[in-house]
Amino acid sequence: MKKRLLISALVLIVMLFVIYRISVKTPADIQSDRVGVATLFIKGNCLSCHSANPELPFYAGVPLVGDMVKADAQEGYRMFDMEPMMEALENNGRISPVDVAKVEKVAIDGTMPPMKFYMVHWGSQMTEDKAEVVVDWARNFRTEYYADGLDEDMAGEPVRPIPLAYSNVDARKAELGRILYHDVRLSSDNTVSCATCHGLNTAGVDNKQFSEGVQGQVGGVNAPTVYNAVYNFVQFWDGRAGTLAEQAAGPPLNPIEMASKSFDEIIAKLQADKELTRAFAEVYPQGWSEATITDAIEQFEMTLITPNSRFDKYLRGDDDAITDIEEEGYELFKKYNCATCHVGVNLGGESYELMGLRKHYFADRGTELTVEDNGRFKETQIERDRHRFKVPGLRNVALTWPYYHDGTQATLKEAVCKMGTYQSGVALTDEEEDKIVMFLNTLTGEYQGQTLTNDNVQP
């Protein structure tokens, strides 16, 4: 009697196991394309934890279990909103390279959906062969998205080289933009130009925690570099400018920065300069206006790119361009999720991300919250956007100290250490930090054929 019960139980277990294996198996016809990965993500129930209004499973109503389910859904959505990507997959829309990097990483690591979820939802587990489908799709996506012709073995990398030359720049407009960029007449008392805070010989930054505008007034947020800003999907930490031209209209009238009353005030001063006005009218027949001034500055900023860093040479196939330790640093950069936010040509500038994803950065900082700490929330007033910032690019980052929007990190090593803690949820070892910093050092590129340097000396 006992024996028969045991045998029945065993048979049942084996049957359940077989059914389980069949349910998690990747169907043979799943392709590494939009339809294929969309199918996998739907099977994985990703949206039940990664969207604003998830469809919760029936047992979400059960006491205790239900609370756990809801907590997961809340935490999942805080971390990652997957709806835009699913919509784009289904409607052939634009997919963010950051979202691609994120889902690829959890597929490789096998962390999503969480085990407690796939133990209940059979078939949702991201097995190795499903992960392979996702990885292949990510590679295809990047090959097409960046169109940079990287060799087979680099085509899947989340970090991409800067194009060797800029395109679509009108050289004559850019030259006028260069002049205006360095022109103090854009400021109320003729003391401050764009270059005061974004010197081209100081890596496009001022190396101060907060910048100083006219009459020594101090702002409340750290100045990002202008080099490679053209690769950011929006400008400013909070993304309040959509284009470089729109951005360039800000500082001249900002009371703390250049403090001009209006563009009319600026134009009156520029008009008095007969020679410049004549040169300007040759290229812009419509003459001085806010639109033409900011267009010229944008054209100039499009030339502020720094290709040919050692890391870019490595991506293009020169294995000797970086050392083994620097390469290890890059591997760590990918292993610890850094390359899920710092992706693409600029290693950032592609998305807004929560500062303090894994641990409360602002509570630990120990100083009072400022308006600027709100980040994207300042613009949208949407609670989920509080403390979300446009991810800064990491090109030439060795030269752009101090770091973070609040300028609190004096050295790159400190900035890397805290990224581990607050964004990736890992305590990096001293050796790992050093290796990542060494990798970041390989991102210093060339401006006009010369390796970028900084005239300021890091304290």
Ligand code: HEC
């Ligand atoms: C049961 C809810 C649940 C499901 C289903 C789920 N996730 Fe998650 N997801 C979470 C939670 C909770 C976190 C945050 C904690 C963690 O990383 O373990 C998270 C984190 C993530 C992250 C962010 C990781 C990071 O560090 O930035 C990504 C990306 C992600 N999930 C993708 C997916 C994908 C893709 C699927 C479907 C294959 C999926 N998730 C299914 C709950 C879920």
Ligand code: HEC
């Ligand atoms: C007084 C110092 C100061 C001056 C002058 C100044 N900036 Fe800035 N710039 C900053 C600060 C600070 C920020 C960050 C502000 C923010 O994100 O809210 C910034 C942001 C930017 C950005 C966005 C970069 C990014 O990654 O988001 C660009 C581009 C830029 N400035 C270009 C210019 C141009 C062009 C001018 C001249 C028209 C100029 N700046 C004048 C301090 C200055």
Ligand code: HEC
């Ligand atoms: C979830 C997204 C995310 C992850 C993961 C992430 N970062 Fe960041 N990183 C950011 C954001 C957002 C900022 C801006 C934070 C701020 O200014 O308060 C930033 C800032 C930085 C800066 C400072 C740049 C500057 O100019 O101020 C460095 C360096 C950096 N990250 C490196 C790393 C490294 C190394 C890792 C991995 C250990 C990593 N990041 C992981 C989003 C991320």
